[in-house]
Amino acid sequence: MKRGDGRKKDELRNVRMEVGVLKRADGSAYVEWGNNKVFASVYGPREVIPRFLARNDRAILRCKYNMTPFSVEDRKRPGPDRRSVEIGKVTAGALEPAVILETYPNSMINVNIEVMQADAGTRCAGITAATLALVDAGIPMRDLVSACAAGKANDGIILDLSKEEDNKGQADIPMAIMPRSEEVTLLQMDGILTEDELEEALKLAVGGCKSIYELQKNALMAKYGE
């Protein structure tokens, strides 16, 4: 099957990652994934505000996902919307199993994801960047979290949908895993697939996540491995 940008069905777009890009944040990372450009920053652990949210047995993890007004073709109205709030929530859910929150009771870890340019797959790019930012902030983690999407376009199951494939395609399945245990921390689906198609898509997505994991390792090695 031929794809619009000439990729194979199980081929990722070009991905570039960099750790520690923001001076004032406790931890930060930048991910370029095809035409997606995403910054993630981590602040904390720090005092919980408002205080009633504090947990005396663990820290709380709060994620904010934001798309800049110039990140898409038509100007996006600034500020949170339903989609941003949902992605922030699922990102926190995807990261929480990997972060050892019990180390810092009565505190809060803030993760901010800023999408500078969007081109389908921003939540996966955001989770990937947020994971690197958490490691950069020295937050103890059980494993990294790697994310990648698979889906269906032109009646074929493909990995890492581009914007055109996402808009005109039949299904999209973003997925995040902890690669060591292959524990799934995020799985969403938009569209309709048969059981066999779903199985094939999940296999492709897991393979994609593992490729992303290798790139995350390389980015951390480049920053700290010297």
Next chain:
Amino acid sequence: MKDEGLKSGDFVIPGDVLGVGEVFMPGEGTYEDEGIIYSNVAGVVDLDMNKRKASVEAKSNVPPVLVEGDPVICEIVDLRSQMALVDLIAKCGHEDRSLTMSPKGRIYISQASKHYVTNLQNEFRIGDLVRARVRDGRKSPVELSTIGDDMGVILALCTKCRTSMKKKDGKVECPKCGSIESRNMSQDYGKGNL
């Protein structure tokens, strides 16, 4: 048994296997899950075969946690008859990172000085910057002490005009209005050391 080929000095990331619990104790930067020891930070492995301890020295900036004996910088925000209440600003040596807990602390009158203190207002005033030592970091507010030569006020503000005061004959003097006050000063008062 340790992970195939892993040796001290190798770089690891969170989730990398360091060894098994039968051989090593989990040290700093590690955690144990079902008998296997993993790294939980990005850093350099130290497999100590004498102490049978596996640990990882983090390469990233690890969040500071207050434990007994840690020096901290704080600001006096309230003075009561028996205690001074402070806002913790930073742990010494980790000034670029916020603290991981409530930033409130207190210095009880018996912990303000090695001498007997009758009036806490002769030791601290509101707005002073103080270096103190943590007595109990798990409590909220954090229990602090300024007993010790290197502990105490490191910068005092004049109570009349809020100007930074200069040290003079064991007291502090305001260079602007000439007011003379007493403080429990650190030996490096006014030198700008944190």
